[in-house]
Amino acid sequence: MNVSPARLARRRHTLLLCLLALAALLVLTAVALSTGEVSIPPLTALRALVGLGDGGDVLVVQQFRAPRVLAALVAGAGLAVSGALLQRLFRNPLASPDVVGVTGGASFGAVLLLSLGASQLLVPLAALGGGLVSAGLLGAFAWRSRAAVGRLVLVGLAVQAGLAAAVNLMIVRFPAELAATALQWTTGSLYGRTWTEVWVGGGAIAGALTAVLLADRRVAVLDLGDDSAGGLGLRPDRDRLRLLLLAITLASLAAALTGPVGFVALAVPHLVRFLAGPPTPATLALCALLGAVLLLAADLTVLHLLPVPGLPVGVMTATLGAPWLLVLMIRQDRVMNRSTR
Amino acid sequence: MNLLAPKATEHANQLAAHGLRLRYGDRLIVDGLDLALPGGAVTALVGPNACGKSTLLRGLARLLDPAAGTVTLDGADLNRMPARALARRLGLLPQQPVTPEAITVEALVRLGRYPHQRLLSPWSAADQAAVEAALDRTGTAELRDQPVDQLSGGQRQRAWIALTLAQDTELLLLDEPTTFLDLRHQLDVLDLVARLHRELGRTVVMVLHDLGQAARYADHLVVLHAGQLAAAGPPAEVLDAALVERVFEVPCRVIPDPETGTPLVIPRARVHS
Numbered sequence: 075m076n077v078s079p080a081r082l083a084r085r086r087h088t089l090l091l092c093l094l095a096l097a098a099l100l101v102l103t104a105v106a107l108s109t110g111e112v113s114i115p116p117l118t119a120l121r122a123l124v125g126l127g128d129g130g131d132v133l134v135v136q137q138f139r140a141p142r143v144l145a146a147l148v149a150g151a152g153l154a155v156s157g158a159l160l161q162r163l164f165r166n167p168l169a170s171p172d173v174v175g176v177t178g179g180a181s182f183g184a185v186l187l188l189s190l191g192a193s194q195l196l197v198p199l200a201a202l203g204g205g206l207v208s209a210g211l212l213g214a215f216a217w218r219s220r221a222a223v224g225r226l227v228l229v230g231l232a233v234q235a236g237l238a239a240a241v242n243l244m245i246v247r248f249p250a251e252l253a254a255t256a257l258q259w260t261t262g263s264l265y266g267r268t269w270t271e272v273w274v275g276g277g278a279i280a281g282a283l284t285a286v287l288l289a290d291r292r293v294a295v296l297d298l299g300d301d302s303a304g305g306l307g308l309r310p311d312r313d314r315l316r317l318l319l320l321a322i323t324l325a326s327l328a329a330a331l332t333g334p335v336g337f338v339a340l341a342v343p344h345l346v347r348f349l350a351g352p353p354t355p356a357t358l359a360l361c362a363l364l365g366a367v368l369l370l371a372a373d374l375t376v377l378h379l380l381p382v383p384g385l386p387v388g389v390m391t392a393t394l395g396a397p398w399l400l401v402l403m404i405r406q407d408r409v410m411n412r413s414t415r
Numbered sequence: 416m417n418l419l420a421p422k423a424t425e426h427a428n429q430l431a432a433h434g435l436r437l438r439y440g441d442r443l444i445v446d447g448l449d450l451a452l453p454g455g456a457v458t459a460l461v462g463p464n465a466c467g468k469s470t471l472l473r474g475l476a477r478l479l480d481p482a483a484g485t486v487t488l489d490g491a492d493l494n495r496m497p498a499r500a501l502a503r504r505l506g507l508l509p510q511q512p513v514t515p516e517a518i519t520v521e522a523l524v525r526l527g528r529y530p531h532q533r534l535l536s537p538w539s540a541a542d543q544a545a546v547e548a549a550l551d552r553t554g555t556a557e558l559r560d561q562p563v564d565q566l567s568g569g570q571r572q573r574a575w576i577a578l579t580l581a582q583d584t585e586l587l588l589l590d591e592p593t594t595f596l597d598l599r600h601q602l603d604v605l606d607l608v609a610r611l612h613r614e615l616g617r618t619v620v621m622v623l624h625d626l627g628q629a630a631r632y633a634d635h636l637v638v639l640h641a642g643q644l645a646a647a648g649p650p651a652e653v654l655d656a657a658l659v660e661r662v663f664e665v666p667c668r669v670i671p672d673p674e675t676g677t678p679l680v681i682p683r684a685r686v687h688s
Binding site for chain 2: 078080081158165199288291294295297298299300301302304305308309350351
């Protein structure tokens with residue numbers, strides 16, 4: 075099959091970037107497994123991961139560090155891919171899980187559960203439910219307007235604002251100790267992930283990521299506008315709504331693992347576009363890898379580099395996210411040169 | 416090797432509307448239209464602005480569900496056909512397609528293969544051959560690595576036509592393919608359409624504004640007026656001064672085109688007071 079040289083060159087470029095991201099991922103993973111209150115040499119840590127070596131090391135690596143690292147990796151990948159999909163579906167570079175109400179829904183679900191005095195073990199499930207319910211709300215409202223892009227964004231922002239207000243109201247009325255837990259959760263946190271959560275959440279995220287990858291052609295056709303997509307055999311309204319639900323599920327699952335972590339879903343797709351050009355299945359993979367790298371790096375930063383102990387990772391990503399967002403707004407005229415329907 | 420040609424006689428490719436009503440929200444655009452478009456021919460849809468010609472084309476392509484009535488393709492109800500099966504028979508070039516940012520010509524044209532691909536099927540030799548043939552046909556092969564959003568209007572339109580050609584359908588629906596192009600590029604596009612019809616046997620239905628061009632390039636003319644059918648038939652038979660005056664409200668003479676002998680509409684000079 076003949077592939078033009080320019081296409082081939084770009085494909086190689088993206089592949090190289092993927093390999094670099096993978097290398098960074100492995101290094102960060104080794105660092106994350108070996109550092110902490112007890113320092114373990116990287117190789118010993120990797121051996122401990124598979125159950126070899128000193129019993130104390132095995133306990134620390136397997137029970138405390140590995141779940142946290144894995145949670146960061148899958149959640150980061152899920153958030154980044156969800157953001158990339160949302161930005162394409164909305165044809166808007168500012169789209170992210172915040173805009174479609176997932177962040178608010180997940181926080182609301184989790185905080186509501188805490189306020190009812192339920193076990194903290196159920197918090198991830200409540201977050202997942204909250205995210206999906208707000209997505210359902212969005213779907214119900216938007217379906218009536220046949221999923222028009224502008225309407226979806228407005229409804230999403232309204233849902234988000236309402237839920238954020240409800241969360242704040244609950245936190246203000248909480249006793250101080252519970253409020254601290256809730257606040258930490260609503261800014262995104264990787265503390266205290268268990269293996270069960272990581273396996274279930276990670277498995278679901280892996281499934282959703284596969285679905286996104288398989289749907290890539292459909293997304294590319296939707297990029298051509300509703301009329302062209304219809305002419306090519308899609309039902310644009312229905313297909314867009316389905317893909318939207320997929321992106322929202324992905325973000326909700328990630329939020330269930332880590333709480334609503336900001337910045338990753340917004341920034342990584344832009345970073346990938348900047349590095350590797352217009353979207354292809356390969357750039358989607360790069361997106362997932364970079365999302366994982368970024369969230370793990372942010373987590374390592376709050377764990378080891380910052381003077382304040384116990385900060386949630388969401389604070390770190392949001393601190394980086396706010397300036398990025400401003401830069402993006404300033405450049406918006408240039409970025410938003412795709413026509414919107 | 417002419418890869419895009421051989422299927423021309425597989426179907427009759429006759430699109431027809433039966434009591435068709437199309438509406439946007441509460442606004443009724445096409446009201447009870449009965450119409451049969453000949454298969455294997457080039458049909459031009461003409462009419463004044465807002466007469467419903469683009470709406471009708473969208474209805475014929477099933478982008479708009481009928482409020483009443485049906486659209487049939489060779490007798491089969493369009494709304495009962497699977498979307499992908501329809502997309503393998505009928506291709507569409509919308510009036511203002513959305514060009515994704517930074518997409519290259521070849522990447523754009525490859526998307527035309529979407530209805531022929533299955534979920535996990537890899538890109539096949541047949542897919543590549545159809546893309547190459549479409550690029551050659553439209554003279555866009557040397558532009559393949561260029562971003563579509565940096566092309567000139569005429570080049571961009573040819574890239575989009577290449578996409579619908581790669582779709583490899585016997586029927587092509589084109590919504591105002593010459594709008595926003597200068598005269599030379601208008602004629603380039605229309606000549607391309609004529610060749611697609613003549614050499615590949617494609618059935619073409621296109622919305623046009625210029626009546627002279629419609630008369631030159633179409634075998635069959637459909638004139639719409641306020642959502643109703645005003646006239647239909649071969650241009651030489653239906654296009655006369657009375658019709659143009661009634662539909663466009665422009666007094667005119669219709670003379671034979673000195674080049675082709677087809678009807679040419681000359682508006683009468685307006686008397687300035």
